[in-house]
Amino acid sequence: MESAIPEHLKSARTRHRRVPDDYAPPYPSFVARHKPSVLRVVMAYFGIQTKSTSSKAAEQAMASIVSRFASNGGPTHWDRAQYVDEAGFTNIVTVAYWDDRAKFDGWFPAARNAWTGDQRATGEFGAFIEVLYPSVEGYETLFSSLGRPEGVAVLADGMSGEVQEHAYWGGMRDRIPLSQTDEMAPSGSARAIRDGARIRVIPNDNLCLIRSGQDWGDTEASERKMYLDDVEPVLREGMDFLRDSGRSVGCYANRYMTVVGSDGAPTEKSYGMSWWKSLAALERWAESHPTHVRIFGAAMKYLSTLGPAAKLRLYHEVTVARTDEQFFEYVNCHPQTGMLNAVQTVDAA
C-alpha cells in the first residue's frame, strides 16, 4: 500500500488527510506516476460544434489538427469523443496531452489560429479550445485496474501499486498533492472578453475539471448487462442533471461523451467531463446527489465483490487550476458551450 502522493511531491502538511494512517480501502485502485522531472502537464480540448451530422469543413478541421499533432511539438497522446448537447448540436472533442509546457507553447499558436481564427466566425460550425496547464501538484488520477492507461495517464512513466487514498469521500482531494497545504478555494468570478470573433473566458481561480471515464469493452455477458442495464442509466441520469441543472450546484458545463475511434466510429468507452467552480462544489455534488451516490454505492459494491476480476474499467483525472493555468476560447458557439455557460455578459477586449 502506498500513498497516492509520490515521495517527491510530499510536503510538510498544514492540512490533514480525511482518513487515519491505518485506513485500508476495501478494493484496489491505482494512480499514474510521472517521472519526477515532469513538473507540469497540458490538457487541451479542441472542440467542434455543428448542427449537421456530417460537415466536410469540420472533418477537414479535425484531420488538419491530427496532422498538426504529428508535427514537431505535438502532444504525446490524444483521443476523440462526441455527443449531442442540450441545444441539439453535435460536439466533437479532441483532447491532447503534453507533459512539457514549453513544447506546447511552441506548438500552440499556429494550431490555435487554425482552430479558432477569424475564418471560423462565419463558418458552418463553431469551434472552441479549453486548456489547463496544471503543475503536477494540482491534479490527480485514479484507475480501477492496470494495463490500459487513459487520458493524462498515457503520458506517465507507469502506474503505482495499490494506493491508500480512495474509496472514501474526500479521497479525490487527498490524492491532489496541493491538498497537503492548500484548501484550493475558488476566488474571483468568470468573465468573458471579446477578441475579434472569438470570446475568451477568464474563469475564477482554482477552477476544477474532472474527466471521468468507463470502458466496458472487455466485459462479457452478465457483467456487460449489469453495466448497460443497471449502471449506465444511473450514470446518464447524473450526467443529464449536471448538463441541464449543474449551475445550481457549481457545475458550469458537463459533456457526457462517447469515445470514437480513428474512423469516427463509437467505441465501448465513454467519459464525462465537467467544469466546476471548485473542487468543493464537485465534492458536495458527488456526495449528495442521489444519482451519484447511487453510482458510488454501486461501484463500491461491485469492485468490493469482483475486485481484480472486474472487466469494467473505471478511471478519472481531476485538476484544480489557477487562473494562469487556464485558457478558454470560443468562436461561433452557442452560449451554453463549456465555460461560456459560466458568464452572463461579454466585455469588449
Added chain:
Amino acid sequence: MESAIPEHLKSARTRHRRVPDDYAPPYPSFVARHKPSVLRVVMAYFGIQTKSTSSKAAEQAMASIVSRFASNGGPTHWDRAQYVDEAGFTNIVTVAYWDDRAKFDGWFPAARNAWTGDQRATGEFGAFIEVLYPSVEGYETLFSSLGRPEGVAVLADGMSGEVQEHAYWGGMRDRIPLSQTDEMAPSGSARAIRDGARIRVIPNDNLCLIRSGQDWGDTEASERKMYLDDVEPVLREGMDFLRDSGRSVGCYANRYMTVVGSDGAPTEKSYGMSWWKSLAALERWAESHPTHVRIFGAAMKYLSTLGPAAKLRLYHEVTVARTDEQFFEYVNCHPQTGMLNAVQTVDAA
C-alpha cells in the same frame, strides 16, 4: 446560520473543517446548546439481560433504579428502551444523563452496587453498566427539528439556530469541538478484568459511541407509510449488519431498540446505539455500507424535499471518550454483550 461549535468552545484550529466557509447545507438541522458553565456530561446505560419475557426480579431492579434516579444526586433525564439481541435475550436498557460529574460520582457507588453487585452473580438475569463522562469538547448532537429534545439534549439550555456543519460526510466530526485540534485516533486495545462476579472492560482510548434515534409518532398517512415501508426496513438491515458483523468494520456492539414508556409499553420511537473502536471507523461504515448510504441518501432527499414540514424526527448524539472517561461493567451476561464483545479473554483483577 451558525457553527455547531459554540463560541466558548472555539479554539485555534490545527485541523480544518471538511467544507469551505461558504458551505450551505440543503436543509436545516440543529444542535443542543449547554450553558457555558457545563464542562462535562455523564451518559450512563443500565442494562438488564434476561431469557424470560417477564422477570419479577428484573422488574424490581428497574423500579429500584428509577427510585434511585429520584433521589439526591440523580440524573436530570432518563429514558428506557428494549430489544431482543442476537443470542435471543431480551435487553432492557435505561439510560440516564447528568451534566455534573461530581453529582454523578456521589450518586453512583450505591446504585452501582445495587445494579451489578455480587447478588447478581447467580440471579435469573444479567446486568450491565456502560458509562461515558465526556467533556463538552468530546461529543456532538444533531436534530432534524426543534421542540422535542432527546437524550443528552434534554439537559441542554436550549437548541441552536440552523447550523452549518451537517448534510455532508464529515459533518459529525466537524461538530465535535475536539476536531478543531485533535484527530481523535484510537490507541491501545480493549481488555477485560474480572472483579469478583463482575467483568470490567477497559476499552481503547478514544472509543466512540453513537445513539441515533427516530420518532415517527407525529407522522401521518403517507409520511408514516414511507417511514415504515421504505426507511425502517433499510435502517433495520444496517442495524442487523452492525449487530452480526460489526466487528469486521470496527463496531463492537449495536443495539437497535424500541423506546418504552413508563408502563413498559413500546412507543413510536426507536434508537440504535453502537460502540465503535473509533470515530473514523464509524465514519467509514456510514459512508460506504450500502444500507447506511441508502439511509443517508433517503434522508437527504426526504429532508430536502419536505424540510420543516417533515413530521418524522431524527436525532443523534456522538461521543468520543478517553480511557478515563469510560466505565464498563458486566455481570452474568453472555459474551456478546456490549463491550464484552470487544475482548477475547478476561484477566484476573
